[in-house]
Amino acid sequence: MSPATRAKAGILDFLAAPPGSPPPLIVLYGKEHLLADRAITEIVKAAVPDETLRDLNVDSLDASSLENAGSIIGRVSALPFLAQRRVVIVRGSIDLKKDDRDAIVVACEDVPEHAVLIVDHSGRPARPQGRKPKDEAAAFAAGTKGSLLLDCTLSAPEAARFVDECAAEAGVKVDSDAREMLAATEDASEIKNALDRLALTTKRVKVADVRDYQVSPQEAKLWDLADAVHDRRVDRALALAREFFDSPVGPLQWLAGDAQVIWELSAGARPDEYARATGQNAWRIGKLTGAARRITPAAARRNVDITMKALERCITGKREPVQTLEEVIVRLCETPK
Secondary structure, three states: OOOOEEOOOOHHHHHHOOOOOOOOEEEEEEOOHHHHHHHHHHHHHHHOOOHHHHHHHEEEEEHHHOOOOHHHHHHHHOOOOOOOOEEEEEEOHHHOOHHHHHHHHHHOOOOOOOEEEEEEEEOOOOOOOOOOHHHHHHHHHOOOOOOEEEEOOOOHHHHHHHHHHHHHHHOOEEOHHHHHHHHOOOOHHHHHHHHHHHOOOOOEEOHHHHHHHHOOHHHHHHHHHHHHHHOOOHHHHHHHHHHHOOOOHHHHHHHHHHHHHHHHHHOOOOHHHHHHHHOOOHHHHHHHHHHHHOOOHHHHHHHHHHHHHHHHHHHOOOOOHHHHHHHHHHHHHOOOO
């Protein structure tokens, strides 16, 4: 078994300049199916440049339907027809059980030079407990000398670059705040889908456009209310609160959640890690770092206590919700002493 080579460049660099002669074995992993599909397209183009010969020299196999390693070995052993290379693509291995993955490991041993075997191990496992897709991909790639492991995941800088690339494809301009908000998702499909949809109605994408695409109108109003509170604009916050007088508990829950986030950030939590761990909107968590910098951890903890106690009293019927919401807004807008 020989160690695989991990692509030193990121996935976007690979897509911009794929190898002219792909190695015999390439294993894709990481959460982004969209980027994996693009990588497969580029690899096939490089391995079989003549488009008219691809039907004869490119096979695609569903990993879940494979009976044993022989199904793959037979395909990669076949000689190409009127071409230099033959491509075999094995898709959907991410949800296989260990015994089935082991069969693919066997099939990946000593792939001949005339073939290019692509194992698409991208995506998120349906049952992630105990799974290590990166290590599983490395096991596939270990059996052939010179094989390549390609991570189909966007880093934060790559996500911003991908926004620019998708914007160019869609023919739109993207304001810097909107770019930051889209990139914070670090999700290629989400970025592409958002810009494709927004391009139908505008040629200049603003942060409000992205927010309206990503969240419901009701949630957008909660963002506005919370932003006014964090900026200590008490008059605007109270005016916005009037829109929630029919259901004041929701804003109280929102403000309590924000207070918790600001306390965590003020105590040193990293916004990107916190957003990832809690599943919250990464862009919004990042924006709350400004509020966290303007407050001490002790004052932030005070705000957690204020909001949680107020919420508990409203839910248990000990306080009138509308009055409590207004009181909480005033107290949160006070300059900490």
